[in-house]
Amino acid sequence: GEDVEQSLFLSVREGDSSVINCTYTDSSSTYLYWYKQEPGAGLQLLTYIFSNMDMKQDQRLTVLLNKKDKHLSLRIADTQTGDSAIYFCAETFPSGSARQLTFGSGTQLTVLP
Amino acid sequence: EAGVTQFPSHSVIEKGQTVTLRCDPISGHDNLYWYRRVMGKEIKFLLHFVKESKQDESGMPNNRFLAERTGGTYSTLKVQPAELEDSGVYFCASSQSPGLDHHEQFFGPGTRLTVL
Numbered sequence: 001g002e003d004v005e006q007s008l009f010l011s012v013r014e015g016d017s018s019v020i021n022c023t024y025t026d027s028s029s030t031y032l033y034w035y036k037q038e039p040g041a042g043l044q045l046l047t048y049i050f051s052n053m054d055m056k057q058d059q060r061l062t063v064l065l066n067k068k069d070k071h072l073s074l075r076i077a078d079t080q081t082g083d084s085a086i087y088f089c090a091e092t093f094p095s096g097s098a099r100q101l102t103f104g105s106g107t108q109l110t111v112l113p
Numbered sequence: 114e115a116g117v118t119q120f121p122s123h124s125v126i127e128k129g130q131t132v133t134l135r136c137d138p139i140s141g142h143d144n145l146y147w148y149r150r151v152m153g154k155e156i157k158f159l160l161h162f163v164k165e166s167k168q169d170e171s172g173m174p175n176n177r178f179l180a181e182r183t184g185g186t187y188s189t190l191k192v193q194p195a196e197l198e199d200s201g202v203y204f205c206a207s208s209q210s211p212g213l214d215h216h217e218q219f220f221g222p223g224t225r226l227t228v229l
Contacts, residue, residue, distance in 0.1 A: 045217050103155050
């Protein structure tokens with residue numbers, strides 16, 4: 001299967017940590033991604049993790065991957081109002097040379113002052 | 114360096130009309146992808162070009178959709194005739210040649226298509 005699932009909404013207070021969760025079904029995924037979409041803009045790649053890794057940290061962002069449970073999470077530390085956006089997780093499962101992304105529905109993060 | 118651009122940003126048409134969306138990828142990127150997000154649902158893959166050739170068009174919903182990439186530069190996606198369920202945001206992305214390693218897809222801002 002190729003389903004990627006995310007919760008639709010998350011609200012946090014400014015300064016708190018945000019955790020956005022994602023589950024996927026395809027165990028042959030090679031890379032898993034987090035994209036951010038701000039209003040009126042395209043998707044911006046935030047970070048990615050290779051499937052043989054458990055964790056990746058990049059400044060305020062921490063990605064955790066549990067391959068056994070097919071669960072991916074994105075933690076944003078010290079969340080700011082500028083972090084308000086839609087966050088999409090995505091996976092690739094290469095088929096030949098085609099590397100299309102399979103996305104979740106996106107999580108709307110709202111940061112409250 | 115210019116990013117991926119898409120035109121128009123928004124199109125409103127009536128059912129049965131024809132609409133053509135355009136995508137200009139980042140210069141030098143051989144790979145061009147079209148995706149669509151319908152009614153706040155997941156972003157779904159439509160097709161993938163490598164230069165001017167269609168590498169994978171398994172995501173194209175039906176034969177009312179025609180994508181071209183003549184000359185391997187910009188791409189067009191034509192919907193003819195448009196139906197109500199075609200409404201959504203159409204994203205284009207481009208990337209350099211994929212290898213075994215990660216390669217980033219750069220996305221355009223999308224074209225919001227509304228079919229009335």
